[in-house]
Amino acid sequence: MLTVPLLQPLLLAVLLFALGLTGVLVRRNFVFILMSIEIMLNAAGLAFIVAATRWGQADGQVMFAFILVLAASEVAVGLALILRIRHRLTTLDADAADLLRG
Amino acid sequence: MNDAFYVASGIAVLSTALAITRANGVHALLYLVISLLAVALVFYTLGAAFAAALEVIVYAGAIIVLMVFLVMMLNLGGAAAARETQWMKPRVWIGPAILGIVLEAEIVSILARGDAGVPSLAVILPRDVGIAMFGPYLLCVELASMLLLAALAGAYRLAYLERAEG
Amino acid sequence: MLHAIWLVPAIPLLGAVILIIGCGRLPSLLVSIIGVGSVALSAIIASFISIGFITTPPPGNAFTIILWHWMAIGSFSPAIGFYLDPLSLIMMLVVTIIGFFILLYSSEFMAGDEGYSRFFAYMNLFVAAMLVLVLARDLLFLYAGWEGVGLCSYLLIGFWYQDPANGLAARKAFIVTRIGDTGLMIGLFLLFTHLGTLEIQPLMLRATQSWPAGSTMPTLAAVLILIGAIGKSAQIPLQTWLPDAMAGPTPVSALIHAATMVTAGVYLIARTHMLFALAPAVQMAVAVIGAATLLVAAFAALNQHDIKRILAYSTISQIGYMFLALGVGAWSAAIFHFMVHAFFKALLFLAAGAITMRLHHEHDIFRMGGLARRLPVAFWSFFIGAASLAALPLITAGFYSKEMILSATWAEGGRIPVLWAAGVITAFLTSLYIFRAVFIVFFGDLKTPVSGHYGPRITLPLIALSLLALIGGFVETPEGLGGITLFSKFLASVFGEAPVVSGSAANLRLLAASLVSLAGAGLAYALYMRSSPRFTAWAATPAVLGWRRFLFTGWGFDRLYNALAVRPFLAIVRVNRNDAVDYVYQIIALTCRMAHQFLHQSQTGRIRWYAGWLAAGSLVTIAISVLQ
Numbered sequence: 001m002l003t004v005p006l007l008q009p010l011l012l013a014v015l016l017f018a019l020g021l022t023g024v025l026v027r028r029n030f031v032f033i034l035m036s037i038e039i040m041l042n043a044a045g046l047a048f049i050v051a052a053t054r055w056g057q058a059d060g061q062v063m064f065a066f067i068l069v070l071a072a073s074e075v076a077v078g079l080a081l082i083l084r085i086r087h088r089l090t091t092l093d094a095d096a097a098d099l100l101r102g
Numbered sequence: 103m104n105d106a107f108y109v110a111s112g113i114a115v116l117s118t119a120l121a122i123t124r125a126n127g128v129h130a131l132l133y134l135v136i137s138l139l140a141v142a143l144v145f146y147t148l149g150a151a152f153a154a155a156l157e158v159i160v161y162a163g164a165i166i167v168l169m170v171f172l173v174m175m176l177n178l179g180g181a182a183a184a185r186e187t188q189w190m191k192p193r194v195w196i197g198p199a200i201l202g203i204v205l206e207a208e209i210v211s212i213l214a215r216g217d218a219g220v221p222s223l224a225v226i227l228p229r230d231v232g233i234a235m236f237g238p239y240l241l242c243v244e245l246a247s248m249l250l251l252a253a254l255a256g257a258y259r260l261a262y263l264e265r266a267e268g
Numbered sequence: 269m270l271h272a273i274w275l276v277p278a279i280p281l282l283g284a285v286i287l288i289i290g291c292g293r294l295p296s297l298l299v300s301i302i303g304v305g306s307v308a309l310s311a312i313i314a315s316f317i318s319i320g321f322i323t324t325p326p327p328g329n330a331f332t333i334i335l336w337h338w339m340a341i342g343s344f345s346p347a348i349g350f351y352l353d354p355l356s357l358i359m360m361l362v363v364t365i366i367g368f369f370i371l372l373y374s375s376e377f378m379a380g381d382e383g384y385s386r387f388f389a390y391m392n393l394f395v396a397a398m399l400v401l402v403l404a405r406d407l408l409f410l411y412a413g414w415e416g417v418g419l420c421s422y423l424l425i426g427f428w429y430q431d432p433a434n435g436l437a438a439r440k441a442f443i444v445t446r447i448g449d450t451g452l453m454i455g456l457f458l459l460f461t462h463l464g465t466l467e468i469q470p471l472m473l474r475a476t477q478s479w480p481a482g483s484t485m486p487t488l489a490a491v492l493i494l495i496g497a498i499g500k501s502a503q504i505p506l507q508t509w510l511p512d513a514m515a516g517p518t519p520v521s522a523l524i525h526a527a528t529m530v531t532a533g534v535y536l537i538a539r540t541h542m543l544f545a546l547a548p549a550v551q552m553a554v555a556v557i558g559a560a561t562l563l564v565a566a567f568a569a570l571n572q573h574d575i576k577r578i579l580a581y582s583t584i585s586q587i588g589y590m591f592l593a594l595g596v597g598a599w600s601a602a603i604f605h606f607m608v609h610a611f612f613k614a615l616l617f618l619a620a621g622a623i624t625m626r627l628h629h630e631h632d633i634f635r636m637g638g639l640a641r642r643l644p645v646a647f648w649s650f651f652i653g654a655a656s657l658a659a660l661p662l663i664t665a666g667f668y669s670k671e672m673i674l675s676a677t678w679a680e681g682g683r684i685p686v687l688w689a690a691g692v693i694t695a696f697l698t699s700l701y702i703f704r705a706v707f708i709v710f711f712g713d714l715k716t717p718v719s720g721h722y723g724p725r726i727t728l729p730l731i732a733l734s735l736l737a738l739i740g741g742f743v744e745t746p747e748g749l750g751g752i753t754l755f756s757k758f759l760a761s762v763f764g765e766a767p768v769v770s771g772s773a774a775n776l777r778l779l780a781a782s783l784v785s786l787a788g789a790g791l792a793y794a795l796y797m798r799s800s801p802r803f804t805a806w807a808a809t810p811a812v813l814g815w816r817r818f819l820f821t822g823w824g825f826d827r828l829y830n831a832l833a834v835r836p837f838l839a840i841v842r843v844n845r846n847d848a849v850d851y852v853y854q855i856i857a858l859t860c861r862m863a864h865q866f867l868h869q870s871q872t873g874r875i876r877w878y879a880g881w882l883a884a885g886s887l888v889t890i891a892i893s894v895l896q
Binding site for chain 1 (some may be wrong): 104131149152156160190203223252
């Protein structure tokens, strides 16, 4: 069992989240954006697990399970959307999908 | 146990950083799998064995496999990788990196103010998780099932049209 | 029997509703049966009610029936209810009986008109609205009838709407009377807020109890009611709509002038006479307005050559007599003159209509002439009406009612009887202008060929009204001529006992007034039958011609109002064509557009851009909580 202060796993979660965010903002390819979103979701899940460990309660892990469900749904719809965008725009460039510009 | 945590954390951060910088889609996904497995290990060290198993099976297994299929289907080969490299000039990193670092700094400053505490000695068994999930969180489980159903229908519909138009 | 009072307005209303629903598809025979029959039925019921009322008077000499309450808001619960007392009884009888004769006449007069059914629908509605007005127990219900009358007058004046001039006349009538209506409405608000009720009898009682005579409140209320009354009754300064109202069919003019509409103002003042008694200054104003209107309209009538416009100005003038009587507190004299005026004015209009319909709708009296032998019925009825209007002594009803007013005016007039003098001068002028019309129209050479013929539905009303115009006055005669006071006795429970004027001086004045009207007729005979060349030459001199033109336009009131009200308003409208208020809103729109210009640049449509701003926003939010 871990004996370090829980600050450290929380720091790991924040670091992963920031990396995912950076990925979303940097990458122009839809597939990579989706991957970065997965990273962010995973980081959030990690924070919940830390909380579960801190209090010795199962609720945090339940939340992790729900995040998993969310991630699965998001990937399913996201991938289908990517297929459609690819079909419509013949590219995966996120900046090319700007029909909603003002 | 603590050593395992530090090593796994290091691997997770490193492989994640590599995953978001790779030009080749398959390479990135492989780094992502490594990152997820490392996080699963972190879960294990935190005493969440059940969550660690779910992480491996659902994330590293199902979700990433799905994405690998997609990358293969879209045929992101050498040309796509070259374009990715072209898109990832150092200049485009500046803004997002600053945002990420500021976020990091802010949350760390919040965390540093309080005491995050130490792990409780109580062991959370998969049984406890199951009891909580089908007890007080039953409604959420139902909602999650509906979400999955909606995602299924949505994905099917979008993909179906894809085929019809093609 | 008295409980059937609600049927009196309800039956014409029902007739109107049936005719409106019929959409003009009913056969014209059925239309005339419904249109005339409903008013006839209403008149019969009104007569039976009157007999019942006179033979066995209800307690307090007044009868009230409440059908239902309109609404109930706190203490304000106006009722759909009727109030029958001698005053409203006389009004009801005149409205239904005269209305019946006019409708009977119009069933032939309007035959073949494409709007036959529409005409009867409006006429029935008109009669119903007027009956509501005179029978209402509540001032609010009265106001409903008041507005109904205004609406119907608009519809009927503009009956032949294809001619834009008729539409203009209708709008003019509506707008000018609306000025008065607004005054009346404000008056009602005032009365309600200060006295807490709109039921007429309690209202009058409370007014007498809580307001001292001559104080501000009753004066203000009376002024506002007076504004309403002069609008409807076409008195100076709101008289300009009535001559133009001749644009409607002749029976409409008869109805407006004799039975409905213009007498509403007289009725309103008589109904609220207690309020006017509390405001002597306003009552004096009523008298002065009446006297001024008398003279102005009589002079204008002298110079008209449209037969209907002569009658229109004579109506304004005769209503002026009623106002004069009201102003000097001779309430029953005013109502007496109203009744008699209804008889002879309906008669005159119907006779004029009978003439014009045989002359291809020629209205110019100078293109008529020599009709006395060709159209005997029209001639005799017009002559009787004219005699009654001119108040030829002893044999006509108009004589008795006018004498009643003049003697009351003298009694009130103090040492300088200006009002009395105005009345007497007008009596002379009235006689002059109406006999001018009679001599020009019926004597001399035939100028326009006569065609067609009358049916009994034209002649019967003329004969009946002729009889009424002759004998209708014998219910009230001066002290010197028998002193019958049936009429004022009957109204005494409403207005109090009228003072009896007697003595040799009164008889002398009576003789003078009689001579004056005979003199007017004689002068008309001398000038227009014997057409002396000197008079013709004098009438054609430039100065006289200018005056005549001025009088022809009704003392230039239309021009005055155009200059004072219409043109400045149009000028303001023209200046403000681009609506200054709009600029405020344009500034708002401009601001929005500028903000849009600025903000739409952020709408790049790129998902990463949005995500970046989302992250930045979150960072700022977190930073705020961190820095606190």
